[in-house]
Amino acid sequence: AQSxxxxxxxxxxxxxxxxxxxxxxxxxxxxxxFWYVQYPNRGLQFLLKYITGDNLVxxxxxxxxxxxxxxxxxxxxxxxxxxxxxxxxxxxxxSLTGTASKLTFGTGTRLQVTL
Amino acid sequence: SQTIHQWPATLVQPVGSPLSLECTVEGTSxxxxxxxxQAAGRGLQLLFYSVGIGQISSEVPQNLSASRPQDRQxxxxxxxxxxxxxGFYLCAWTVVRATEAFFGQGTRLTVV
Numbered sequence: 734a735q736s737x738x739x740x741x742x743x744x745x746x747x748x749x750x751x752x753x754x755x756x757x758x759x760x761x762x763x764x765x766x767f768w769y770v771q772y773p774n775r776g777l778q779f780l781l782k783y784i785t786g787d788n789l790v791x792x793x794x795x796x797x798x799x800x801x802x803x804x805x806x807x808x809x810x811x812x813x814x815x816x817x818x819x820x821x822x823x824x825x826x827x828s829l830t831g832t833a834s835k836l837t838f839g840t841g842t843r844l845q846v847t848l
Numbered sequence: 849s850q851t852i853h854q855w856p857a858t859l860v861q862p863v864g865s866p867l868s869l870e871c872t873v874e875g876t877s878x879x880x881x882x883x884x885x886q887a888a889g890r891g892l893q894l895l896f897y898s899v900g901i902g903q904i905s906s907e908v909p910q911n912l913s914a915s916r917p918q919d920r921q922x923x924x925x926x927x928x929x930x931x932x933x934x935g936f937y938l939c940a941w942t943v944v945r946a947t948e949a950f951f952g953q954g955t956r957l958t959v960v
Contacts, residue, residue, distance in 0.1 A: 767948055776854075776938055776951035777892075784947055823892070827947070834880055834942045836949050840891040 735760040735828050739839035746814045746846055754809040754842045756824030765827040766807040767836065768798055770820045777823060783807060794818070814846045850875035854939045854952030861959055867912075867926040869955050871939030874920065879941040881922040882949065883914055886936040898922060934959045 736759045746752045758764055765784055769777040781792025788800045798809045807824060824839040854871045861867060873879050883895040894907045896914035904914050911930050915923045922939060939952040 765947060769951075774936075774954070774956060776953045777940075779948045779950065782948050821890075834947075834949070835882075835894060835897060836940075837894075838892040 735826050735837050737824050737826050737837055737839035739822075739824055739842045741842050742840075743843045743845060746844070748816050748846050748848050749813050752809075752811050752814045752818070752844065752846070754822050754824075754844060756807045756809065756839060757805050758807060758824070758826045759805065760826050760828065764805075764807075766798075766800065767825040767827065768792065768796070768807075768809050769823045769825060769838075771823065771841075772820050780809070780822075814844075816846050816848060819844055819846045850941075850950065852939060852941055852950055852952045854955060856955060857953065858956045859958070861929050861957065863931055863959055864928045867924070867929050867933070867957070869924040869937055869939075869957075871922045871924075871952055872920055873941045876920070876941070876943060878919060879943055881916065882940040882942075883922065883924050884938040884940060886938060886954075892938065896924070929959045931959050933957065 738757045740755055767782045768780040770780055771777050780796050781790050781798055783790045783800045791797045796811050798807055800807050821841050821843050823841050825836045827836050851874045880899050882897045884892045885895055886892050896906055898904050898916045901916055912926050937955045940949040942949045
């Protein structure tokens with residue numbers, strides 16, 4: 734069975750400061766990891782993914798994530814937060830079942846960026 | 849390019865009434881299709897997924913059902929809604945053995 738943990742319900746950061754949203758995972762075999770963002774009453778938008786290769790993955794809107802195999806973590810980061818980054822962020826891990834590709838999501842972390 | 853359409857955006861239904869939510873994908877063929885439910889604006893629960901026409905897998909027992917009458921059409925249904933069916937329903941798709949999934953804009957269902 735696979736699982737994702739996002740230990741923080743909410744992260745507060747001042748605009749211009751760096752942000753980190755934490756994610757740890759548990760999966761058999763090689764992990765395929767993802768970050769999504771959700772704005773109120775909207776669907777999820779894909780931010781970035783880790784499949785293989787460099788441990789530092791760059792994605793949309795200046796976000797990046799660092800894959801750490803020994804710590805089974807995939808933390809989302811941004812060097813300088815914007816108020817417009819305030820949203821709900823989901824970490825997800827993928828498994829394959831036959832020809833299907835199922836994503837298992839964490840419970841989400843609400844990011845609040847203030848002036 | 850591929851797009852996903854999900855409607856309606858909002859729906860208010862009385863308890864005991866039927867439900868039909870529709871999702872269609874454009875610009876790809878033979879996608880894997882998924883229905884998720886999000887309660888209270890937080891975690892997502894996978895309800896159903898489909899790898900082809902008429903092939904439906906259910907992840908959790910519930911009052912809902914799903915059907916895939918066409919390759920790029922995925923329908924979520926109920927014969928009689930319960931209050932507990934209220935939530936935000938999201939349709940998503942991937943191509944076979946691809947990586948990320950792409951989501952529709954969601955349907956906010958309120959059962960009253």
